Amino acid sequence: MVGRALGGALVVLLAVVPALPMAGMKQYVLHVMIQILIWAFIGGAWSLMGRFGLVSLGHGAFLGLGAYATVLLWNFYGLSPWLGGVVAVLLTAGLAAVVAYPCSRFQVVGHYFGLVTLAVGEVIRLLIVAERNWTGGSLGVSLKPAGGDSVVAVQFADKRVFYYAALALWLAGLWVWVRVDRSMARSAMEAIGEDETAAASIGIHVTRFKIGITVLSAALTAVGGVAYAQYIAYVNPDTLAGIGVSLRIVFAVVLGGMYAMAGPTVGTALTIALSEYLRIAFGLRLIGMAETIYGFLLIVFIIFLPAGIYGSLRELIRRRRPTPVVA
Amino acid sequence: MIDPIFLAEAAVNGILLGGILALLALGLNLIFGVIDIVWIAYVDLVMLCMYLVYFLVQVYGWPVWAGGLASLAFGALLGVAVHLLIISPILGSAPVNQLLATGGLLFFLQSFATFLWTTDHRSVRLSLPSFEVAGIFLPLTRVIPFAISILALIALYVFLTRTFVGTAIRAVSQDREAMSLMGANPQWIYVVTSAVGGLMAGLAGTLLIFQYSVHPFFGGQFGPLTFMICVLGGLGNMVGAFVASFIMSEIISIAGVVWSTEMGYVIAFVVFIVMIFARPGGILARRG
Numbered sequence: 001m002v003g004r005a006l007g008g009a010l011v012v013l014l015a016v017v018p019a020l021p022m023a024g025m026k027q028y029v030l031h032v033m034i035q036i037l038i039w040a041f042i043g044g045a046w047s048l049m050g051r052f053g054l055v056s057l058g059h060g061a062f063l064g065l066g067a068y069a070t071v072l073l074w075n076f077y078g079l080s081p082w083l084g085g086v087v088a089v090l091l092t093a094g095l096a097a098v099v100a101y102p103c104s105r106f107q108v109v110g111h112y113f114g115l116v117t118l119a120v121g122e123v124i125r126l127l128i129v130a131e132r133n134w135t136g137g138s139l140g141v142s143l144k145p146a147g148g149d150s151v152v153a154v155q156f157a158d159k160r161v162f163y164y165a166a167l168a169l170w171l172a173g174l175w176v177w178v179r180v181d182r183s184m185a186r187s188a189m190e191a192i193g194e195d196e197t198a199a200a201s202i203g204i205h206v207t208r209f210k211i212g213i214t215v216l217s218a219a220l221t222a223v224g225g226v227a228y229a230q231y232i233a234y235v236n237p238d239t240l241a242g243i244g245v246s247l248r249i250v251f252a253v254v255l256g257g258m259y260a261m262a263g264p265t266v267g268t269a270l271t272i273a274l275s276e277y278l279r280i281a282f283g284l285r286l287i288g289m290a291e292t293i294y295g296f297l298l299i300v301f302i303i304f305l306p307a308g309i310y311g312s313l314r315e316l317i318r319r320r321r322p323t324p325v326v327a
Numbered sequence: 328m329i330d331p332i333f334l335a336e337a338a339v340n341g342i343l344l345g346g347i348l349a350l351l352a353l354g355l356n357l358i359f360g361v362i363d364i365v366w367i368a369y370v371d372l373v374m375l376c377m378y379l380v381y382f383l384v385q386v387y388g389w390p391v392w393a394g395g396l397a398s399l400a401f402g403a404l405l406g407v408a409v410h411l412l413i414i415s416p417i418l419g420s421a422p423v424n425q426l427l428a429t430g431g432l433l434f435f436l437q438s439f440a441t442f443l444w445t446t447d448h449r450s451v452r453l454s455l456p457s458f459e460v461a462g463i464f465l466p467l468t469r470v471i472p473f474a475i476s477i478l479a480l481i482a483l484y485v486f487l488t489r490t491f492v493g494t495a496i497r498a499v500s501q502d503r504e505a506m507s508l509m510g511a512n513p514q515w516i517y518v519v520t521s522a523v524g525g526l527m528a529g530l531a532g533t534l535l536i537f538q539y540s541v542h543p544f545f546g547g548q549f550g551p552l553t554f555m556i557c558v559l560g561g562l563g564n565m566v567g568a569f570v571a572s573f574i575m576s577e578i579i580s581i582a583g584v585v586w587s588t589e590m591g592y593v594i595a596f597v598v599f600i601v602m603i604f605a606r607p608g609g610i611l612a613r614r615g
Contacts, residue, residue, distance in 0.1 A: 050423070055422070055423045055426070057426070099600075102604040103604075105604075106603075106604045106607055107607075108603060108604070108607065110422055111365060111422060111426075111558075112558065112603060112607065114365075114422075114423075114426060115365075115554055115555065115558050115603075116600055116603055118551060118554070119551070119555060119596040119599050119600050120596075120600065122551050122592070122596055123593050123596045123597060123600075126589045126590075126592050126593045126596070127589070127593055129589050130587055130589035130590055130593065243547070243550075243551060244547075247367075247427075247430045247433075247434075250423070250427060250430075251427060251430070251431070254423060254424065254427055286442060287441060287442065287445070288438045288439065288440075288441030288442030288443075288543075289438075289442050290438075291434060291437070291438030291441070292435055292438040292439045292442055294434060294438070295431050295432070295433070295434030295435030295436075295437075295438055295439075296431075296435050298427070298430075298431035298434065298435075299413060299428055299431035299432060299435065302417065302420075302424050302427050302428045302431060303413070303416045303417055303428060306417070306420045306421070306424050
């Protein structure tokens with residue numbers, strides 16, 4: 001009950017953020033908040049799979065495919081991102097199914113699953129770089145301006161529009177998370193994560209569940225990619241595909257704790273706040289120092305807080321609370 | 328149509344690249360097979376060794392052999408340090424945490440190198456003659472590293488099969504629990520394995536700095552390829568990794584000439600993905 005009240009208060013607080021007076025800092029605060037909300041949504045999408053032992057190191061592939069397909073359809077064919085986004089999400093879901101089916105069929109799990117997905121991520125990044133006539137190669141490509149605010153083009157000068165859209169997206173992501181968490185699929189996936197053969201022996205359709213959760217996770221990641229591309233209005237293969245971004249997603253989630261609903265959000269908020277703080281603290285002096293501290297802290301956190309920050313905190317509170325005595 | 332001489336040249340270049348990849352992959356594969364953790368930052372350790380050789384040889388004027396020996400020692404030390412500081416505390420953690428801890432090391436090393444040495448590309452150029460065989464030019468700067476890496480692979484093979492410590496390492500990679508029951512201490516074996524893996528990184532760094540320029544993001548160029556070769560060859564399977572290195576290097580080299588460099592890598596990665604499904608135990612595994 002307390003948790004629900006706190007959650008409600010947080011949502012109300014988030015909803016009024018754009019109305020708060022912040023002197024000249026408003027645009028910057030909104031920018032950081034939008035990034036946190038979108039990446040938290042993407043982290044949540046990743047954790048749908050990750051929490052069941054399907055540790056993907058290639059979500060950059062889904063992110064990149066979603067973002068690039070939408071941007072290119074708009075730039076070259078003038079297709080509205082609303083439709084382009086649907087095409088992009090369908091394409092991504094198709095890619096996810098093509099990867100997930102053999103992985104599940106041939107029981108590719110653990111390290112192997114991680115490395116297969118990592119290879120998929122690299123393939124997409126390299127294809128984006130190789131098709132430079134279309135995609136601008138490693139220089140990336142900017143979204144063609146629609147000239148002023150446009151609902152059809154999903155382009156707005158006012159950051160508040162994106163803020164509320166990102167907030168809605170984030171809430172929708174949490175809703176999906178809760179739906180999966182309370183469904184039969186969760187028990188089935190947990191059983192599969194523990195022991196695939198045993199799960200199959202009690203009648204769980206292993207392949208169907210695995211492909212289902214992978215496609216869901218990939219499709220939501222693509223939605224996040226579309227949202228991010230529309231907001232930043234620029235896509236680049238190194239920030240939206242490949243190992244770098246794939247690892248950053250996983251880091252944020254594991255840092256927060258991937259077994260709790262709030263975990264991905266807490267982790268994303270912390271990593272983005274940390275890297276923003278370090279970036280401002282060091283600025284153009286000592287180039288590389290900010291990222292060095294970031295990397296160092298990641299290692300330290302993973303060694304000392306293996307269940308993630310939020311996960312460890314929750315465990316601590318649970319241990320403090322007196323255990324109910326069974327009469 | 329492409330002139331056959333270009334294809335022949337690409338094939339020869341592929342073999343030369345294969346020797347280097349084999350060296351990178353064997354060090355990582357040894358660690359992978361024995362400790363069962365993928366060091367995502369392995370090639371970034373190689374990057375540090377490349378910088379060491381660059382500074383010793385190019386800036387401080389050390390002879391190449393002395394720089395190489397220093398790099399071997401430095402690599403071994405790095406390997407032990409990574410094991411004791413990062414791997415050892417998380418041996419019991421979930422596999423995802425193990426992957427991520429070395430992933431964090433990757434971010435750390437890349438950005439620390441940027442901080443110390445900026446993103447400039449640096450290389451050591453040796454002026455050695457080339458020779459020509461059947462119309463194909465073979466620069467000695469590439470043939471000598473190839474020969475040294477083949478010798479190193481043989482040495483590693485002999486170490487693993489003919490020495491007591493090597494036998495112990497192989498035993499741990501086959502059955503960790505049985506080894507503990509026999510009274511052997513896996514912790515010590517892990518440290519030795521990490522040192523040998525690091526030594527290989529030091530050697531790879533020495534050989535690579537004469538062919539490629541080093542920069543903080545050098546690891547991204549070879550890192551993913553190296554993990555894939557390990558898996559393609561079969562975990563801990565030295566011969567498999569060796570064969571896989573040459574398969575991958577030939578694909579990259581020939582497809583690179585026929586299409587483009589990126590397409591070479593794309594095809595190599597797709598082959599990797601398909602092979603995982605077709606032969607999950609590695610290319611040389613018996614069908615189970």
